[in-house]
Amino acid sequence: MVSEKPMPKAEAKKLDFFYGDFRALNGISMAVYERKVTALIGPSGCGKSTFLRCFNRMHDLYPGNRYQGEIVLQPDNANLLAGDVDPIEVRMRIGMVFQKPNPFPKSVFENVAYGLRVRGEGSRRRLEEKVEQALQDAALWEEVKDRLHQPAYNLSGGQQQRLCIARALATDPELLLFDEPTSALDPIATASIEELMHDLKQRVTILIVTHNMQQAARVSDFTAYMYLGHLIEFGVTDELFIKPKMKQTEDYITGRFG
Amino acid sequence: MAAANPTQIRALIASHKRWDTIFALCGLLALMLGVLTFAALFLDMALDGGARLSWDFFTSYPSRRAGQAGILSAWVGSTLVMLTTAFFAVPLGVAAGVYLEEYAAKNWVTDIIEINITNLAGVPSIVYGLLALGLFVYQFGFGQSILSAGLTLALLILPVVIVATREAIRSIPQVIREGSYALGATQWQTVRYHILPYSSAGILTGVIIGMARAIGETAPIITIGALTFIAFLPPSPVQAEPPFLSFEWLFSPFTVMPIQMFNWTSRPEAAFLTNAAAAGFVLVFMTLAMNGLAIWLRYRLRRNLKW
Numbered sequence: 001m002v003s004e005k006p007m008p009k010a011e012a013k014k015l016d017f018f019y020g021d022f023r024a025l026n027g028i029s030m031a032v033y034e035r036k037v038t039a040l041i042g043p044s045g046c047g048k049s050t051f052l053r054c055f056n057r058m059h060d061l062y063p064g065n066r067y068q069g070e071i072v073l074q075p076d077n078a079n080l081l082a083g084d085v086d087p088i089e090v091r092m093r094i095g096m097v098f099q100k101p102n103p104f105p106k107s108v109f110e111n112v113a114y115g116l117r118v119r120g121e122g123s124r125r126r127l128e129e130k131v132e133q134a135l136q137d138a139a140l141w142e143e144v145k146d147r148l149h150q151p152a153y154n155l156s157g158g159q160q161q162r163l164c165i166a167r168a169l170a171t172d173p174e175l176l177l178f179d180e181p182t183s184a185l186d187p188i189a190t191a192s193i194e195e196l197m198h199d200l201k202q203r204v205t206i207l208i209v210t211h212n213m214q215q216a217a218r219v220s221d222f223t224a225y226m227y228l229g230h231l232i233e234f235g236v237t238d239e240l241f242i243k244p245k246m247k248q249t250e251d252y253i254t255g256r257f258g
Numbered sequence: 259m260a261a262a263n264p265t266q267i268r269a270l271i272a273s274h275k276r277w278d279t280i281f282a283l284c285g286l287l288a289l290m291l292g293v294l295t296f297a298a299l300f301l302d303m304a305l306d307g308g309a310r311l312s313w314d315f316f317t318s319y320p321s322r323r324a325g326q327a328g329i330l331s332a333w334v335g336s337t338l339v340m341l342t343t344a345f346f347a348v349p350l351g352v353a354a355g356v357y358l359e360e361y362a363a364k365n366w367v368t369d370i371i372e373i374n375i376t377n378l379a380g381v382p383s384i385v386y387g388l389l390a391l392g393l394f395v396y397q398f399g400f401g402q403s404i405l406s407a408g409l410t411l412a413l414l415i416l417p418v419v420i421v422a423t424r425e426a427i428r429s430i431p432q433v434i435r436e437g438s439y440a441l442g443a444t445q446w447q448t449v450r451y452h453i454l455p456y457s458s459a460g461i462l463t464g465v466i467i468g469m470a471r472a473i474g475e476t477a478p479i480i481t482i483g484a485l486t487f488i489a490f491l492p493p494s495p496v497q498a499e500p501p502f503l504s505f506e507w508l509f510s511p512f513t514v515m516p517i518q519m520f521n522w523t524s525r526p527e528a529a530f531l532t533n534a535a536a537a538g539f540v541l542v543f544m545t546l547a548m549n550g551l552a553i554w555l556r557y558r559l560r561r562n563l564k565w
Contacts, residue, residue, distance in 0.1 A: 061439060063364060092442035102433040106454060114451065117443040126536045162436070171441065 018230030057087035156188025307536030324529030342408025355423025387481025415468030422464020459559030
C-alpha cells in the first residue's frame with residue numbers, strides 16, 4: 001500500500017498522439033509518481049506502448065508522428081513534447097528497456113559503457129567504475145564479472161535483459177521505461193527482473209507496459225488501464241485490482257474480456 | 259473424396275513425386291549448363307596458356323616476340339587502377355548509402371534517387387568511358403592516366419557499392435538503432451558506433467564484388483585512351499628521399515590486364531594467342547581470388563554478429 005503522498009515525476013496532460021491521420025491516444029492525463037512503479041495494462045492495440053514511447057520521444061524517429069498536449073517532467077516542470085525540446089536531451093534523462101533483449105553485438109562492458117561514451121566519458125577508470133556499479137545495480141555483476149569482454153550474445157535471454165537494464169542504469173536515468181520487458185523470457189528470468197524492479201524503485205521512477213496482469217499486480221504501485229487509446233481507469237494497484245471503479249476495467253482484469 | 263485404399267494413395271503419391279524428380283533433373287541441368295561452360299572455358303584457357311605461366315611472364319614487359327612478352331606493366335597497371343578505384347568508390351559509395359538509409363527523408367525525391375542509382379548500375383560501361391573522356395581526361399586535364407582510369411571505374415562501381423551498403427544497413431534490426439537512440443545517441447553516434455561496424459561485412463563484400471567487375475572492364479579504359487603497348491612502369495609511390503611518398507604514378511600512362519589480352523588476341527601469330535590465354539587465366543584467377551576474399555571476409559566479420 002502507498003502510505004505517504006507521492007510526488008509526480010512526470011505527468012501527461014491531455015496527451016493525444018497521431019500516427020499520420022490515425023489517432024492512437026486520446027486525451028490521456030495521468031501522473032507517474034516518483035520512486036514508484038506504474039503499470040500500463042490493456043488489450044493489444046490499446047495504445048499502452050505508444051503512450052510509453054511518448055515519454056522518451058521515440059516516435060520522433062519516424063516520420064508522420066505527431067503529439068498534442070503535454071508530458072511535464074519534474075523537478076524542472078518542463079514539457080517534454082515542446083517543439084524546442086531536443087528529443088536527445090529527453091532520452092539522456094529517461095532510459096528505456098525494450099520488449100526483446102536488444103544488446104548491441106559488442107562486449108558486455110561496451111554495452112553498459114555505451115551510454116557513457118555517448119555522453120563523452122573518456123576516462124577508462126570512470127567507465128570501469130560506472131559499468132561495475134550499473135551491473136551490480138542490475139544484479140548481473142556476479143554472473144558476468146569474469147567475462148566482461150566477451151560478446152553480450154553469449155549471455156542467456158534473462159541475463160541479456162538485465163544487461164539492457166544495466167545499460168540504461170549506467171547513465172543514472174530519472175525515469176526508466178519498460179516496454180513488456182519479460183514477454184520474451186521464461187518464468188525464472190521473469191521473476192528475477194521483477195525482483196530487480198522492486199529494488200530499483202528505491203532510486204528511480206519506473207513506468208512499465210505489461211501484458212501480464214499478475215505481473216502488474218505484483219510489481220506496481222499504480223496501474224492504468226487503457227482501451228482503444230483512452231485511459232479508462234488509473235489508481236493504486238491494489239484498489240484497481242480488488243475494487244475497480246469501472247465495469248470495463250473489471251471485465252478486463254477478471255478475464256471476461258481482452 | 260471417398261476413402262481411398264492405401265494402394266491407391268501410394269500410386270497417387272508416386273505419380274506426384276515423379277514431378278519432383280523431373281523438376282530436380284531440369285534444375286540440375288540448368289545449373290550444370292552454366293557451371294560446366296565456365297569450367298570448360300577456364301580449363302581450355304589453362305591448357306592453352308598454362309605453359310606460358312612462369313616467373314618471367316609476370317616480370318617481363320610486352321614484346322614483339324611472343325615468347326619474351328610478359329604482363330608486368332599490365333598487372334601493375336591493373337593493381338594501381340584498382341587501388342585508385344577503391345580509394346574513391348568506397349568513401350563515396352558508403353557515405354551515399356548511409357545517407358540514403360539513415361538520414362534521407364522518405365519522400366519522392368529519395369525514391370527518384372533510388373531508382374536512378376539502380377538504373378546507373380545498368381548503364382553500359384562504355385558510356386562511363388565516354389563521360390570520363392570528356393570530364394576527367396579533357397575537362398579536368400588528368401590525361402590518359404591511372405587517375406582518370408581509377409575515377410572512371412570508381413564511377414562504374416559506385417552504384418554497386420551504394421546498393422551493397424544499403425542492403426547491409428537494412429539488415430541491421432531496428433531495435434538496435436532504437437537501443438542506441440534510447441540512450442541519447444545522435445544519428446552520427448549511432449552510425450559511427452553501430453551502423454558502420456555492423457554493416458562493414460556486407461559493405462566489404464559489395465566493394466570487392468564491384469572491384470572484381472571493374473578489374474575485367476576493357477571498354478571504358480580503352481575509351482579514355484589507355485595504351486596497348488607500354489614498356490615501362492609508373493613511378494614508384496615510395497621514394498628514397500623525402501617526402502618519401504610520391505603521387506606521380508597517378509598521372510602516368512598505363513595499361514591493364516584486359517587490354518593486354520585484347521591486344522594479344524588481335525595479333526595474327528598463334529604464340530600471342532597463347533599469351534592471351536595465359537593472361538586471361540591470370541585475370542580470372544585474380545577475379546576468383548577477390549571473390550574468395552569477399553566470402554572469407556563476410557564469414558569472418560559476420561561471426562560476431564547475431565541478432
